[in-house]
Amino acid sequence: MQDARTKLIAACQEVICSADDFREVSVRRIVAVAGTNLGAINYHFGSMEGLVAETxxxxxxxxxxxxxxxxxxxxxxxxxxxxxxxxxxxxxxxxxxxxxxxxxxxxxxxxxxxxxxxxxxxxxxxxxxxxxxxxxxxxxxxxxxxxxxxxxxxxxxxxxxxxxxxxxxxxxxxxxxxxxxxxxxxxxxxxxxxxxxxxxxxxxxxPTLDAAIRTTFEKRREQATKPA
Missing domain, CATH: 1.10.357.10 (Tetracycline Repressor, domain 2)
Structure with missing residues (x-):
């Protein structure tokens, strides 16, 4: 049997993936699909954003x-x-x-x-x-x-x-x-x-030969100018 935390993550993914528009994604829809309550989101994830981040x-x-x-x-x-x-x-x-x-x-x-x-x-x-x-x-x-x-x-x-x-x-x-x-x-x-x-x-x-020579020169110059 899934615990409330696992149910909320699964419900969050289901609601987001089934939404025609992201404005349809809401806390109420998620808890309805999960069969939990609003307090469960705050208890397990701190907020709706925390639930989305974990999902x-x-x-x-x-x-x-x-x-x-x-x-x-x-x-x-x-x-x-x-x-x-x-x-x-x-x-x-x-x-x-x-x-x-x-x-x-x-x-x-x-x-x-x-x-x-x-x-x-x-x-x-x-x-x-x-x-x-x-x-x-x-x-x-x-x-x-x-x-x-x-x-x-x-x-x-x-x-x-x-x-x-x-x-x-x-x-x-x-x-x-x-x-x-x-x-x-x-x-x-x-x-x-x-x-x-x-x-x-x-x-x-x-890199081309010219670019390779230039890169090598720049690296040597950088090494030479580094403080001891």
Whole structure:
């Protein structure tokens, strides 16, 4: 038998995912689905925002596990060598793209969480979810093996840019459709993953010789100017 806390989290996800408009998401609807009362939300989560944050944390845990599982499969296929860059990037962006196009997924929970975090007067309660990046560090370490010409800071920046591209694709589909003159099938997740990977993979390619020389020179100059 589920306890009240578990019921509220499940109800929160159900209400958010079934809503035609996020304005339909309310405390009263959630407690009605959970079969609890208003006081249970305050008791277990402190507020409606706390409940949404906890629900989103569990959703992120599932999607991150899917990303890491895809990455591990790519590593296993390539072992003892590093995996192909396309497979690593597909593991990074694939789950989000698939979830965003799957009406049965919990992707609306992440969208609702983002909306609340932007509008909230209490942003601190959202930071533990937003600032969870350990799964990204796993990707950074893997990308460092594939692109040893970049240090981890440079790879981290490129990974952040790649995530920005992914977010544009998953959250701004109408804009993408306009910019591509409706010439791409934005409803085909696998095709969309391939196109996204093709767009971001060059960010991890070896720099040109001139750029490599300039980067090396700049690093040496930086080291030379550091105080002893």
């Amino acid at each position: 989103t944390k569990l959703v992120y845990r599932r999607i991150n596990a899917e990303r890491l599982d895809a990455l591990q499969r790519a590593r296993d296929r390539a072992s003892p060598y590093p995996p192909e860059i396309d497979e690593v990037l597909a593991a990074l962006v694939g789950a989000s793209i698939r979830w965003s196009l799957d009406p049965a997924s919990a992707y609306p929970v992440m969208l609702f969480f983002h909306r609340l975090s932007v509008m909230s007067h209490h942003p601190d309660q959202y930071r533990p979810v937003i600032e969870t990046v350990e799964h990204h560090r796993v990707f950074i370490r893997c990308l460092a093996e594939i692109a040893p010409w970049f240090d981890e800071v440079e790879i981290g920046f490129r990974l952040s840019c790649a995530l920005g591209v992914r977010t544009q694709i998953t959250r701004q589909r109408e804009r993408t459709a306009v910019l591509t003159r409706n010439a791409m099938d934005l409803d085909d997740p696998e095709a969309l993953i391939r196109e996204t990977v093709a767009a971001i993979a060059p960010m991890f390619a070896p």
